[in-house]
Amino acid sequence: MSEASPAPAERPVLLEVKGLKKHFAIKRGMFRRQVGTLRAVDDVDLKVYEGETLGLVGESGCGKTTLGRLVLRLYEATAGQVLLRVGPDEVVDLLQLDAKRLRALRRHMQMVFQDPYSSLDPRMTVLDIVGEPLLECGIARGKELAGKVRELLEAVGLEVEHIKRYPHAFSGGQRQRIGVARALAPNPKLIVCDEPVSALDVSVQAQILNLLVDLQQKFSLTLLFISHDLAVVQHACNRVAVMYVGRLVELAPTAGLFERPRHPYTEALLRAVPKADPDAANEPLPLMGEVADASNPPSGCYFHPRCPHVREQCRTQTPAWTEVEPGHFVACHLARELNLKGV
Numbered sequence: 320m321s322e323a324s325p326a327p328a329e330r331p332v333l334l335e336v337k338g339l340k341k342h343f344a345i346k347r348g349m350f351r352r353q354v355g356t357l358r359a360v361d362d363v364d365l366k367v368y369e370g371e372t373l374g375l376v377g378e379s380g381c382g383k384t385t386l387g388r389l390v391l392r393l394y395e396a397t398a399g400q401v402l403l404r405v406g407p408d409e410v411v412d413l414l415q416l417d418a419k420r421l422r423a424l425r426r427h428m429q430m431v432f433q434d435p436y437s438s439l440d441p442r443m444t445v446l447d448i449v450g451e452p453l454l455e456c457g458i459a460r461g462k463e464l465a466g467k468v469r470e471l472l473e474a475v476g477l478e479v480e481h482i483k484r485y486p487h488a489f490s491g492g493q494r495q496r497i498g499v500a501r502a503l504a505p506n507p508k509l510i511v512c513d514e515p516v517s518a519l520d521v522s523v524q525a526q527i528l529n530l531l532v533d534l535q536q537k538f539s540l541t542l543l544f545i546s547h548d549l550a551v552v553q554h555a556c557n558r559v560a561v562m563y564v565g566r567l568v569e570l571a572p573t574a575g576l577f578e579r580p581r582h583p584y585t586e587a588l589l590r591a592v593p594k595a596d597p598d599a600a601n602e603p604l605p606l607m608g609e610v611a612d613a614s615n616p617p618s619g620c621y622f623h624p625r626c627p628h629v630r631e632q633c634r635t636q637t638p639a640w641t642e643v644e645p646g647h648f649v650a651c652h653l654a655r656e657l658n659l660k661g662v
Contacts, residue, residue, distance in 0.1 A: 331368070331369050332368055332404065333369040334367040336399065339360055339399035340358070340399055341385055342359070342397045345357055364640065371557040372541075372542040372557050373556060374552035374556035374559040375544065375560050376561055377588075389401065390413075400412050404508075405424060425456075427509065428507055428509045429509075429510050429511075430511045430512075431510060431515045433514040433517060438494075440486070444483050445468070445484055445485075446465065449468045458504075458505060472500055477496050510540055515531070516546075531544075531555060544556055549592050552573070557572065559573050561576075564622075565613055567640070568585070569582040569651075570649075571646065571647040580659050580661055582659075607625050608624045608625045610625075619635045619638075620637065620652070632652050643655060
């Protein structure tokens with residue numbers, strides 16, 4: 320990221336999530352009776368500033384993808400607000416919009432999916448795939464549409480001669496570039512990237528990451544970057560939010576979080592990252608027990624059954640979301656006492 324970029328707090332808020340929840344009913348038996356509730360996203364507050372890349376990390380199943388889809392209202396939320404700034408003086412709650420108004424605002428928010436193989440329609444050419452958002456949003460038609468598609472393909476590093484090809488003719492990295500071009504087509508304010516490089520080879524991952532960083536700066540994009548790979552997040556993101564069992568446990572500027580984490584779970588994630596030096600010993604922090612069950616979470620802090628620093632307070636009281644340093648938030652009773660290791 321550019322060193323000259325202003326601090327996130329100096330930028331206007333593009334997206335704000337307040338008290339967001341998503342509960343899925345657990346049904347069993349012949350008559351599909353509800354026997355429980357899965358708290359996939361459990362009371363999340365989050366701000367995304369204009370022009371930044373915010374990373375969202377955590378173990379598989381922690382609710383990252385569900386949160387990303389709630390932001391775009393691909394899932395209907397159980398409770399909360401998703402506030403999007405669509406104009407200088409206009410902020411709308413996406414969860415309160417009817418279908419017609421929501422459809423009109425879709426151009427402001429797009430998504431790059433995890434799997435480049437299944438996210439593209441095999442029956443459509445590149446022209447059709449990238450041009451569809453332009454048609455749906457009434458941006459271009461006919462020759463103008465073809466010209467804009469060529470511009471988008473050049474922007475993502477694809478050959479314009481391939482505009483009439485179908486997805487099966489491309490590699491995984493090229494398909495993901497097509498997906499990025501499709502997301503860029505309606506000139507959105509926000510793009511949610513749902514683990515956009517996890518299905519790609521390592522060498523191709525670097526190319527797509529560098530492409531996203533370049534496009535973010537070139538088009539002043541705002542990205543919500545979902546990933547489980549901390550090395551990828553460190554390279555691509557301005558700030559990082561850490562999620563555990565549907566809740567945010569830490570949020571900080573990337574450098575601050577990697578150098579001095581304030582939550583034991585964040586420390587465990589950082590220490591589990593393999594070191595590039597073959598002579599360096601990897602010493603992952605041992606965590607007791609299993610990931611908490613989102614359908615039956617523990618009392619108090621959800622992380623307390625696995626935390627090596629647990630105290631009685633952690634077992635009974637839910638930790639408050641607290642700003643321990645400027646821009647560094649954490650939900651941990653012991654955040655000001657512990658001296659945790661970063662990288």
